[in-house]
Amino acid sequence: MxxxxxxxxxxxxxxxxxxxxxxxxxxxxxxxxxxxxxxxAPTAYNWAEGWVKDFPIHSSCNATESTQIRKGLKELKVISLHARDHVLRFGNSSDHYIKYFGSAAAAEVVGWYDRIVSADKTGVLFRCDDIDGNCHQDGWAGHWRGENATDETVICPLSYTSRKYLSQMCSQGYTVANSPNSGYWATDLMHRVFHTTSIGEDVAGHYADTYAECLELAIEEPEKAVRNSATLRLFALDVYAYDITVPGEGCTGKPSAVAAVSSTSKAATTTAVQSATPADNSGKECHTHADGVVHCS
Known part of the structure; x- marks a missing residue:
């Protein structure tokens, strides 16, 4: 003045x-x-400007599709938050943690779940237009677009009739050990976002797939277990069922003899093809790996 x-x-x-x-x-x-x-005064610096916290849904999804996907994504955050908090509460000492991750440090596990919840989702996209022509195949409930668009996922019509919500956890004969870990929207979408570059960072991947294989991986290679997509899904399901759905009991179940034989023989069908190239995988549920391999189970 x-x-x-x-x-x-x-x-x-x-x-x-x-x-x-x-x-x-x-x-x-x-x-x-x-x-x-x-x-x-100069324009105030806002370090969080542009931070996209929710997964975007493409305009190709109609109102009912968007509603179901959005609810599934909400439950993905719910189950991821609980898995993260379970580890933050018990560290690497809980029975569930040791079963799935062995002697590995807890920090990476916490980080993967936290990335799902809090990482910037700019460019990550869920779409419904079958842009790569895979949804017509039997068993295709959706797929990662691979080299065509590493942060995009296509959700196929089968998803809307084959996925359950967390309120149905432990019902209809479901057990963690014997039921598909993709049966719930929350963990099916967890699998899909780990394929994306933005969330999975080309690190979270498929080092083991079945329940028995994941438990074996925890013992033999815990450093891979903490970044194994199936392990992260199974752990999230198991602790949610045990801590939230049926407290102190859960619905882990025991691996059936068929599952054990399947794990030993590693009979899962894997076909090396381009990520967006249709393949004949009738009667199986398929997804595409980060290396362009279509995996059907």
Whole structure:
């Protein structure tokens, strides 16, 4: 703020006269102009500007498709948050943690679940237009677009008739050990987002697939278990069932003899093809791996 020096001086000189003036004497007041300079503050820095926290859904999804996908994505966050919090509460010492991740440190596991919840989702996209022509095949409930668009996922019509919500956990004969880990929207979508570059960072992948294989991986290669997509899904399902759905009991189940034989023989069908190239996989549910391999189970 800057005052005129002359105006200030004139005012100062006039003060004694003003106070000394007899009662009734008119006092003349000088008009003083005050000039004030205000610096314009620079635009405030907002470090979080542009942070997309929710997974975008493409306009090709109609109202009912968008509603179901959006609810599934909400439950993906719910189950991921609980899995993260379970590890934050118990570290790497809980029975569930040791079963799935062995002796591995807990930090990476926490990080994967936290990425699903909090990482920037800019560019990650769920679409319904079957842009690569795979949805017509039997068993295709959706697929990662691979090299065509590494952050995009196509959801096929089969998803809307074959996926359950978390409120149905542990019902209809479901067990973690024997039922598909993609049967719930939450973990099916977890699988799909781990394929994307933005969330999975080309690190979360398929080192083991079945329940029995995942338990074996925890013992033999815990450093891979903490970034194994199926392990992260199974752990999330198991602790949600045990902590939330049926507290203290859950619905883990025991691997059936058929599952054990399947794990030993590693009979899952794997066909090396381009990620967006249709393949004949009738009667099986398929997805595409980060290396362009279509895996059907």
């Amino acid at each position: 800057r005052f005129s020096v002359l105006a200030a001086l004139a005012t100062t000189l006039a003060l004694p006269q003003a106070f000394a003036a007899p009662v009734g004497t008119e006092i003349l007041e000088d008009l003083v102009t005050v000039t004030q300079y205000v610096d314009s």
